[in-house]
Each structure stands twice: as C-alpha cells, then as structure tokens.
Amino acid sequence: MNIKIDRNGVITIAKQLFNFFSDRILSGLIKDGEQLPSIRSLSKELNVSPMTIIKVYNELEENGLAITIQGKGTYVNQRNNIEKLNNLSKQNDFQWQMAIPDYLSRSQFKYSSNLTYANDCRNLSIASLSYKLLPTATILKDSLSLSQNNLKFLAQYPPVQGDYEFRGVLSEYLKSKEIITTAENILITTGSQQGISIISSTFIGPGDIVVMETPTYPGAIDLFKSRGAVILTVPVDNEGMRTDILMNLCDNYSPKIIYTMPNFHNPTGYSMSLKRKRELLDIAKYNNSIIVEDDPWSEISYKKEKVRSIKSIDTDGHVIYIKGLSKILGPAYRLAAIVAEGSILSRLITAKANHDLGTSMLSQKTILDFIQSNKVTYYIENLNKELLKRRNRVINLLKNYAPSGTKWTIPEGGINIWITLPESFNVEKLLYHSITTKNISFLPGTVCYPNEVEFNHLRICFTYLEEDLENTIIELCKLMKLLNTTENSSDYIPII
Amino acid sequence: MNIKIDRNGVITIAKQLFNFFSDRILSGLIKDGEQLPSIRSLSKELNVSPMTIIKVYNELEENGLAITIQGKGTYVNQRNNIEKLNNLSKQNDFQWQMAIPDYLSRSQFKYSSNLTYANDCRNLSIASLSYKLLPTATILKDSLSLSQNNLKFLAQYPPVQGDYEFRGVLSEYLKSKEIITTAENILITTGSQQGISIISSTFIGPGDIVVMETPTYPGAIDLFKSRGAVILTVPVDNEGMRTDILMNLCDNYSPKIIYTMPNFHNPTGYSMSLKRKRELLDIAKYNNSIIVEDDPWSEISYKKEKVRSIKSIDTDGHVIYIKGLSKILGPAYRLAAIVAEGSILSRLITAKANHDLGTSMLSQKTILDFIQSNKVTYYIENLNKELLKRRNRVINLLKNYAPSGTKWTIPEGGINIWITLPESFNVEKLLYHSITTKNISFLPGTVCYPNEVEFNHLRICFTYLEEDLENTIIELCKLMKLLNTTENSSDYIPII
Numbered sequence: 001m002n003i004k005i006d007r008n009g010v011i012t013i014a015k016q017l018f019n020f021f022s023d024r025i026l027s028g029l030i031k032d033g034e035q036l037p038s039i040r041s042l043s044k045e046l047n048v049s050p051m052t053i054i055k056v057y058n059e060l061e062e063n064g065l066a067i068t069i070q071g072k073g074t075y076v077n078q079r080n081n082i083e084k085l086n087n088l089s090k091q092n093d094f095q096w097q098m099a100i101p102d103y104l105s106r107s108q109f110k111y112s113s114n115l116t117y118a119n120d121c122r123n124l125s126i127a128s129l130s131y132k133l134l135p136t137a138t139i140l141k142d143s144l145s146l147s148q149n150n151l152k153f154l155a156q157y158p159p160v161q162g163d164y165e166f167r168g169v170l171s172e173y174l175k176s177k178e179i180i181t182t183a184e185n186i187l188i189t190t191g192s193q194q195g196i197s198i199i200s201s202t203f204i205g206p207g208d209i210v211v212m213e214t215p216t217y218p219g220a221i222d223l224f225k226s227r228g229a230v231i232l233t234v235p236v237d238n239e240g241m242r243t244d245i246l247m248n249l250c251d252n253y254s255p256k257i258i259y260t261m262p263n264f265h266n267p268t269g270y271s272m273s274l275k276r277k278r279e280l281l282d283i284a285k286y287n288n289s290i291i292v293e294d295d296p297w298s299e300i301s302y303k304k305e306k307v308r309s310i311k312s313i314d315t316d317g318h319v320i321y322i323k324g325l326s327k328i329l330g331p332a333y334r335l336a337a338i339v340a341e342g343s344i345l346s347r348l349i350t351a352k353a354n355h356d357l358g359t360s361m362l363s364q365k366t367i368l369d370f371i372q373s374n375k376v377t378y379y380i381e382n383l384n385k386e387l388l389k390r391r392n393r394v395i396n397l398l399k400n401y402a403p404s405g406t407k408w409t410i411p412e413g414g415i416n417i418w419i420t421l422p423e424s425f426n427v428e429k430l431l432y433h434s435i436t437t438k439n440i441s442f443l444p445g446t447v448c449y450p451n452e453v454e455f456n457h458l459r460i461c462f463t464y465l466e467e468d469l470e471n472t473i474i475e476l477c478k479l480m481k482l483l484n485t486t487e488n489s490s491d492y493i494p495i496i
Numbered sequence: 497m498n499i500k501i502d503r504n505g506v507i508t509i510a511k512q513l514f515n516f517f518s519d520r521i522l523s524g525l526i527k528d529g530e531q532l533p534s535i536r537s538l539s540k541e542l543n544v545s546p547m548t549i550i551k552v553y554n555e556l557e558e559n560g561l562a563i564t565i566q567g568k569g570t571y572v573n574q575r576n577n578i579e580k581l582n583n584l585s586k587q588n589d590f591q592w593q594m595a596i597p598d599y600l601s602r603s604q605f606k607y608s609s610n611l612t613y614a615n616d617c618r619n620l621s622i623a624s625l626s627y628k629l630l631p632t633a634t635i636l637k638d639s640l641s642l643s644q645n646n647l648k649f650l651a652q653y654p655p656v657q658g659d660y661e662f663r664g665v666l667s668e669y670l671k672s673k674e675i676i677t678t679a680e681n682i683l684i685t686t687g688s689q690q691g692i693s694i695i696s697s698t699f700i701g702p703g704d705i706v707v708m709e710t711p712t713y714p715g716a717i718d719l720f721k722s723r724g725a726v727i728l729t730v731p732v733d734n735e736g737m738r739t740d741i742l743m744n745l746c747d748n749y750s751p752k753i754i755y756t757m758p759n760f761h762n763p764t765g766y767s768m769s770l771k772r773k774r775e776l777l778d779i780a781k782y783n784n785s786i787i788v789e790d791d792p793w794s795e796i797s798y799k800k801e802k803v804r805s806i807k808s809i810d811t812d813g814h815v816i817y818i819k820g821l822s823k824i825l826g827p828a829y830r831l832a833a834i835v836a837e838g839s840i841l842s843r844l845i846t847a848k849a850n851h852d853l854g855t856s857m858l859s860q861k862t863i864l865d866f867i868q869s870n871k872v873t874y875y876i877e878n879l880n881k882e883l884l885k886r887r888n889r890v891i892n893l894l895k896n897y898a899p900s901g902t903k904w905t906i907p908e909g910g911i912n913i914w915i916t917l918p919e920s921f922n923v924e925k926l927l928y929h930s931i932t933t934k935n936i937s938f939l940p941g942t943v944c945y946p947n948e949v950e951f952n953h954l955r956i957c958f959t960y961l962e963e964d965l966e967n968t969i970i971e972l973c974k975l976m977k978l979l980n981t982t983e984n985s986s987d988y989i990p991i992i
Contacts (some may be wrong), residue, residue, distance in 0.1 A: 004881035032619075039778060039782060040782055046903075048741065049747075050743070050778070050779075050782055051739075051740060051743040051775075054774075054778050055773055058771065058774070065597065068774070069775060069811070070774075070809050070810060070811045070812070071781070071795055071810070071811035071812035072811070082786050093812055094812060094813040094837055094838025094839065094840075096781075096784060096812065096814075096840045097813060097839045097840050098839060099784055100699065100752070100784065100786065100840070101701070102698050102699055103697065103698060103701050104698060104846055104847060104850075105700070106842055106851075107846045107849060107850060128652070128653060129651075130651075131647060131648045131651030134651040136650050136651045137647055138646050140647075140650070151627060151632050151633055151636075152627045153828065154627075154632050154636070154826065154828045155626075155627030155630040155632045155826045155828060156624070156627060156826075156827065156828060157622065157624060157822075157827040157828070158827075158828060158830070189852075189854070190686055190830075190852040190856070191852050191853055193850075193851070193852050193853045194851060197850060197851050197852065201599065201697070201722070202598050202599060202600060203596065203598055203599070204598045204599070217848075219850070219853070222849075222850050223850055226697070226850060256596070257829025269829075285592075288592060288595055288596065290596065315589065316589040316590060316592065317589065317590040317593060318592075326653075330650065330651045330652075330855075331652065331653040332649065332650045332651060332652060332653070332856070332857035332858055333656075333856055333857075333858055334654070334656060334686075334852060334853075334854065334855065334856045334857075341590055342593045343590065343593045343594060344590070344592075344593050344596070346566075347598050347600055350600055350602060350603045351601060353604075353715075353718075354600075354603060354653065354693060354715070354718050354719055354722060355689070355690060355693050355851070356685075356686040356687050356689050356690035356693065356830060356852075357687055357689045357715070357827075357830070358830065359686070359830065359856075360686070360828065360830045360855075360856040360858070360859045361828035361829075361830075362828055362829055362858055362862060363854070363856045363858050365857065366858060426840050
C-alpha cells in the first residue's frame with residue numbers, strides 16, 4: 001500500500017493512518033470485505049510500531065469501518081456484515097505452533113497412545129490388575145472419608161506432604177515390610193510416576209549421571225532423559241542388578257542417582273538378592289549416590305520368604321523408597337508414598353509443592369480406611385493365590401504354543417512375564433501385526449532400554465485381561481511363530 | 497558479630513569459628529536460647545562458604561551447645577535438652593546429603609511452610625473459600641461416581657488426558673464463558689499448579705524468555721525460575737497488564753511464554769480490559785509467543801457484565817487456557833482443565849504422562865455430576881452475593897482501622913485484597929510480628945515479585961477465615977499502625 005507518512009507533522013502517525021484508511025473505505029477505494037494489511041507487514045513497510053497499527057485498526061473498528069477476526073486479520077466492514085466475516089474465521093490453522101521448540105524427550109506414552117492403548121484392544125500391555133480383582137467396591141463402601149466429620153479436610157488444600165492421618169497409616173503398613181519410619185518421613189505423591197518425576201526434577205539436570213537397570217521401567221527413562229541426564233545402564237540377571245558391573249562403572253563415573261526396581265523388577269520379574277542389595281547400598285554410600293528404590297510389586301509375591309526392601313537396611317538416608325499403591329489397590333486414585341529422610345526429604349517436599357501443591361485429599365481419605373483395616377492383608381493373601389494360578393496357566397500356554405527357541409521368566413512376584421524370542425526376531429513388527437490383525441496389544445521390550453535397544457523381547461501382563469486371556473495368549477503365540485519363520489530383521493519400525 | 501578469622505593460620509576456619517562460638521556460649525557471653533546468625537548472613541559477613549558455617553553449627557549441636565529448629569534457625573542450647581538433641585543426632589546421620597546439589601530455585605512454599613502455614617493460625621494467607629462456603633457435602637452426596645456402574649472406571653488407569661465424560665461436561669461448562677471447545681481439546685491436570693508445571697517443563701528451558709505481570713502468582717514464578725527461564729516483568733494497573741510496556745519490551749526481546757492472570761488478577765484483583773486483551777493477543781501473534789491464561793477466578797465476580805477470557809477471542813491456538821476448579825469447588829480434589837489446540841495440546845498431553853500418568857479418576861468422577869447439574873450455577877450466584885458482603889465488610893474495616901497512607905484494591909471479583917502501605921513499610925517484619933504475637937498470617941507481597949521486590953504490599957484473603965474474621969483484620973491493622981510508626985526499613989528479613 002502506498003502510504004505517505006509525515007513524521008514531522010503535527011498530526012500523529014496513528015491519526016494520519018486512520019485518516020488514510022477511513023477516507024479510502026468510505027470512498028469505496030478499499031472494498032467491503034477486503035482485508036487490510038497485516039499488522040506485522042504494515043509496521044515493517046512503514047517502519048511504524050505495531051502498537052500504532054493496532055491502535056489504528058481498533059479505531060477503525062470503533063467507527064464501524066472494519067472488523068478484526070482474531071487469527072485472520074482486519075477486514076473492511078462498512079455494512080457490519082458479521083455473518084460473512086465470521087465464515088472467514090472458520091478454518092483454524094495452528095501451523096505457527098510448529099515453530100515453537102519443546103523440551104520433551106522420548107516418551108513411551110507418545111508411542112503407546114498410538115498403538116498399545118488404541119481403543120479397547122485385548123490388552124496384555126498395561127501392567128495392572130483387572131477391575132474384577134481389585135477391591136474397589138469394598139474400598140468405596142467402607143470408606144469413612146466421605147463422612148461429615150471429614151468435610152473440613154475435603155474442603156481445604158491438602159498438606160503438601162500429604163494427609164497426616166494417611167501418612168501415619170502408611171508408616172504402620174510399611175512396618176510389615178520392616179521399613180521403620182514415621183508420618184514425618186513420608187511424602188504422598190500422585191502415583192509412583194510423579195514420585196520419580198519429583199525426584200528427577202529435584203536432583204537431575206543436564207549431564208548428571210543416572211544409573212538404571214537395562215531393561216527397566218520406560219516411564220523412568222523418559223523422565224531422566226527429559227532432564228538431560230547421562231544414563232548409564234547395568235544389566236540384570238536372575239539375582240537382579242549386576243552389582244559387580246556397577247562397581248566397575250563407579251571407578252570411572254560417579255552416579256548421582258541409581259534407579260532400581262529390586263523386587264519383581266519391571267519388565268523382567270527378577271528380584272535382587274539380599275546380598276546384592278547390601279552391595280548396592282555400600283556402593284551408593286561410597287559414591288555419595290542416591291538410590292531410588294521403586295517398589296510397586298513387593299506385596300504381589302508367590303514366594304514363602306518375605307520380600308526385603310533396600311530401604312529396610314538403609315540407616316543414613318541413602319535410599320529414596322517409592323511405594324506405589326496403584327498395582328495393589330488400583331491406579332484410579334493415583335497414590336504412592338515416598339519414604340526419605342533429612343534434606344533429601346525436605347527438598348522433595350518443596351518440589352512436590354511446585355509440581356501440584358499436593359495430592360487429591362479425596363483419594364487419600366478414601367483408601368485410608370482400607371489400608372488401616374486388616375482387610376488389606378486378607379485381600380492380598382487371596383489375591384496372590386489367584387494370581388499364582390493365572391501365572392501358571394499362562395506359563396503352560398507359553399510352553400505349549402510359543403515358537404521354539406522362545407524363553408520367558410517365571411516371575412516369583414509381580415504380574416508381568418518377560419518373553420525373549422530368537423535374536424533375529426523383531427517385536428515392533430509383531431506388535432504392528434498383533435494390533436492390526438488380532439487387536440492384541442503387549443509392551444514391546446524396545447521401550448524398556450535406556451540406551452542400546454534389543455528387539456527380541458516383549459512383556460505381557462497376565463492379570464489385566466479378564467475375558468479370553470487364554471485365547472489371546474494362544475493367538476499371540478501363533479503370530480510369533482508365523483513371524484518367527486518369516487522374520488526379516490531389516491524392516492523393523494524404529495520408535496525412538 | 498565481630499569475628500576475626502586468620503586465613504593463613506594452621507587452624508581451619510571451621511575450627512576457628514567453632515572455638516569462637518563455643519567459648520562465648522560456655523562463658524555465657526552468648527546466652528542460652530539466643531539465636532545464632534543465619535548461615536547466609538554469617539557466610540556473607542565473613543566471606544566464608546555456607547558449607548563451613550553449616551559444619552560449625554553442626555559441631556556445636558554435636559557438642560550440645562546449640563540446637564537447630566528447622567525453618568527457624570540455630571539457637572544456643574546449653575541445658576542439653578536431651579530429647580531435642582537426640583532428634584538432632586538422628587539428623588546428623590544425614591549430613592552426607594548436604595553435599596548433593598539440587599535444581600530447586602526459590603520456593604514460596606519453602607518460605608510459607610516456615611511461617612504462613614505454621615499450625616492453625618488465623619489465616620488470611622491461603623486464597624481459598626472456607627469449608628463453610630464450599631458445596632462439599634452436596635458434591636459428595638449427589639455424586640454418582642461411586643455407583644457400581646462406575647467401578648470399572650475406578651479400577652483402571654485414568655486416560656492421561658483425563659476422563660472423557662468429565663472433559664465433555666467441562667466443554668459444556670466453558671460455553672458459559674464463550675469458550676467454544678470440545679472434550680478433545682481439554683486436558684485435565686492435578687490443579688492449576690500442575691497445569692503451569694506441565695507447560696513450563698514442556699516449553700521452558702534455560703534462557704527462554706517468560707513475561708510475567710509484576711506482581712504475580714508466586715507458584716508460577718517458582719516454576720519458571722526452576723526451569724531456568726529469563727523472566728521479564730510488565731506492571732499491572734487497574735486495566736491489567738500494561739500492554740504498551742509489553743509492546744516496547746517485545747521490540748528487543750521475543751518472549752516464548754506470556755503468563756497472565758487477566759481476570760481478578762492475583763494478587764492485585766485487577767482485571768484486564770477487553771481492549772488490552774485484544775492487544776495482548778496481537779502482540780503474542782506478532783512475536784509467536786504462547787499466552788498462558790491462568791483463570792481460577794472468573795466465576796467469582798461482583799460485576800454485572802460477563803467476564804470475557806482471552807481464550808474466548810483466540811482462534812489459532814495462541815492461548816493455553818487454565819481453568820482451575822479449586823477456588824470455586826474446593827482444592828481437595830486437585831482438579832483443573834487446560835484448553836489448548838494443535839501440537840501445543842498434544843505436547844502438553846505427553847508431558848502430563850511423564851508427570852503422573854493422569855489425574856485421580858476418583859476426583860474427576862466425583863465432581864462431574866455437580867458441574868453437569870444446574871446446581872453449580874445457583875451455587876455460584878449465591879456464593880457471589882455472600883462474598884460481596886464479606887468484601888465490603890472487610891473494606892470498611894480497612895477504612896476504619898488501617899494506618900493513614902494505606903491503600904487497597906476493591907476487587908470486582910476474586911477473594912483477595914491487595915494492601916499497599918507507605919513505601920518505607922516492611923511487610924516481612926509485619927508478618928514476623930503478626931505470626932509470633934497475634935498468630936495471624938497473610939501473604940507478604942514480597943513473594944509475588946519475579947524480579948525487583950517491593951516490601952510494602954500484602955495480600956489478604958477475606959473468604960478463608962470464618963470465625964473471628966473482623967477481629968483478625970482489626971488486630972492486623974493495629975499491628976500495621978504500630979510498625980508503621982516504628983518502621984525501620986533497614987532490618988528486613990530477605991526471603992529469596
């Protein structure tokens with residue numbers, strides 16, 4: 001547009017521009033419905049502050065000569081023909097957003113949301129108890145949390161650290177695991193995932209070293225990577241994390257955090273021997289490392305002997321213990337408890353405040369009574385009997401139907417089986433086919449490796465799917481056989 | 497304290513300091529119960545690392561000469577209060593933790609936990625409705641969420657994005673605010689705080705520019721700072737954020753996020769004019785900035801005209817809108833809704849998965865019915881009538897009792913009043929005295945400034961305290977008068 005501006009004149013630039021446009025609109029030189037130049041382009045063209053252009057266009061609007069449609073621009077609008085102009089704003093365009101960088105690293109969820117959780121498939125992927133196994137009805141029926149005398153609690157901000165009564169109940173509950181602690185040393189989080197999230201955002205930054213088992217829990221990998229951690233991996237065998245390898249690694253590197261799932265490790269189901277737990281603790285002390293002990297499983301045990309946590313032998317606050325409650329009581333409440341001491345605890349509480357100011361008081365008060373009662377003990381006893389049967393049924397199916405050369409763990413606790421196929425096998429391909437042709441999902445082992453990925457493992461959960469578990473396993477095994485013979489390892493779909 | 501340190505001597509500085517203090521404590525020069533200098537001030541004064549001071553104080557504790565009270569400081573403790581010292585010896589086992597650096601920035605909570613939320617004080621600090629004003633009983637009584645047909649939902653992981661039914665109900669609810677959206681464009685978060693947390697961890701990293709109003713919501717300052725953001729501030733007046741200043745600022749800087757609370761801004765209570773909202777949106781478009789519109793208050797309005805959000809005039813996904821539900825329905829459920837579009841939304845959903853895998857399904861299902869029913873409308877109508885009365889009562893008290901030269905906002909919505917005292921006044925000092933002598937807490941304005949701090953403002957909430965609101969205000973005013981005359985601005989307690 002050929003606009004002459006007198007910068008030395010008495011008339012403000014804004015007024016000059018307003019006159020320019022209003023003259024031409026009223027005289028019809030600029031037609032009704034015609035778009036006026038964008039603020040950006042006009043301010044560049046005339047070397048005038050965009051603020052001035054905005055002022056001018058607002059004035060035109062106020063005088064009924066133009067109308068601005070956010071995201072579209074300003075249009076001549078003599079006859080205030082709103083309807084026609086509204087149509088201009090119909091088709092939305094979010095392209096500009098692509099120019100905005102983010103700090104997201106790999107996310108297992110991003111991947112899962114595309115495939116694993118797709119609609120209501122036959123789900124062997126989610127590591128959870130089925131709704132039929134969970135005590136949801138009892139918890140809700142018996143809960144006193146909704147009684148009048150609790151209304152006050154339910155109308156206030158929860159304490160950042162968590163409901164004091166609930167923390168007290170949990171400290172009692174943890175005694176059964178030989179973890180001696182008090183309400184003061186417990187921090188309630190919105191599930192284990194948030195526990196790990198709070199720990200990583202508090203202690204991990206770019207270049208910090210985190211040691212993880214490989215394979216390990218994908219959600220933890222995502223979090224540490226999103227903080228820019230350097231992840232070093234230590235393999236697991238049937239005695240858990242290879243502490244000998246960790247020890248050598250610590251000759252050259254000083255880990256800030258050692259993340260471990262010692263009991264019924266996810267995804268393999270292995271448990272760390274007490275000997276290795278002691279070694280791990282010694283290594284952590286020697287290197288001033290924090291051990292993050294993620295323990296969602298220890299209640300779900302098919303062994304005679306009690307499961308011992310690393311926390312129970314920790315005397316000087318080297319272990320941050322995370323007791324997830326989702327696996328045993330249900331994931332809908334989003335509850336977990338962190339046990340920690342000293343300044344590590346107080347710093348985690350501060351981080352918790354930043355994250356969400358506290359966890360749902362409704363959730364805390366609702367499951368409090370169930371944990372306090374002896375019902376939880378009976379429930380877990382019976383649960384484990386039932387789960388052991390299921391585990392054995394599924395193991396037998398694998399024996400009968402899995403392709404030759406397939407191996408699997410026989411977990412002594414937890415609800416997952418880790419299946420290892422011949423090295424040339426590609427589970428990404430299997431997943432693609434199982435979902436598209438059989439509507440069966442599982443967790444591809446590929447998402448469980450922080451660094452070097454292996455493609456021939458998968459994790460199946462034997463407690464989430466109720467109807468049709470047997471058939472699903474059998475059909476999956478048949479698909480494995482099919483793809484095992486026709487395997488072509490070159491055409492896998494990389495996911496990271 | 498006049499301490500001479502010999503930096504070339506054979507005795508370590510720590511030892512010299514220990515001797516200095518132990519001599520004077522044992523000789524009674526420093527009296528029992530007397531507070532020792534803060535670690536920060538002493539390390540500044542002597543130009544000695546804080547770690548050294550901490551070591552010295554710990555040694556004094558180990559020798560039964562001092563005792564540290566978390567969040568208060570270190571005190572002379574000759575009389576060997578065994579019980580306390582036993583607790584300390586426990587803490588001393590955790591000294592190794594002090595060597596572990598963290599990534600926590602300033603935290604309003606850390607500060608608040610020491611003073612503001614201390615025990616059950618007469619609380620003018622928490623910005624919340626009292627339990628008597630909230631519809632908690634109705635929500636819980638009428639909730640169908642605990643019925644058998646929902647057990648399945650309550651036994652599963654919530655969808656990361658939030659319960660679909662709940663999101664649908666919220667999209668309907670938001671229509672009343674002229675925000676046209678669908679369940680697909682809503683993300684449920686564990687309160688507004690987590691909404692901001694997810695946004696900052698997704699889009700903000702070291703050196704990224706965030707524009708904030710000054711003063712503003714302290715919890716947001718903490719989050720952006722913890723991500724290493726460069727925070728630029730724009731003042732607010734009674735028309736909200738000064739867009740003209742923002743405009744000039746954008747000539748030299750390109751903000752990635754512009755965080756604003758346009759309606760009944762926290763802490764001032766001001767609202768942004770529609771004209772400025774349009775300008776802000778234009779500025780954001782011009783600079784490819786994301787506007788984060790934090791809207792916990794818009795329902796609580798004492799004005800005739802409808803409150804218009806920036807989101808309602810956003811057509812191309814420049815605004816991330818956060819609708820916190822804590823202020824109107826109660827903070828115990830920890831629920832908020834984000835409205836966003838395009839890849840910004842999908843990236844936030846991914847971040848949400850990393851943060852906690854989803855928000856409590858129990859909370860979502862519990863308040864769903866109340867929002868769906870017309871009860872929420874009646875409730876808010878009556879609520880606002882009641883709150884207006886309270887606001888006026890408190891304003892009158894301020895008129896009658898506040899010291900001369902005191903100013904305050906008369907909010908047309910929200911539940912906070914922003915009080916401004918003479919420039920020489922120090923609210924940190926006021927807070928210390930009001931808590932220690934009157935057991936009254938309020939929010940010191942000092943925590944609301946991202947950069948340059950002003951010491952003569954405070955925020956009081958007139959809806960949280962039920963019993964004794966009038967007396968509390970009067971006593972606080974009297975204390976203001978007292979300190980206003982005896983003010984000495986030099987001896988404030990810095991908190992950041």
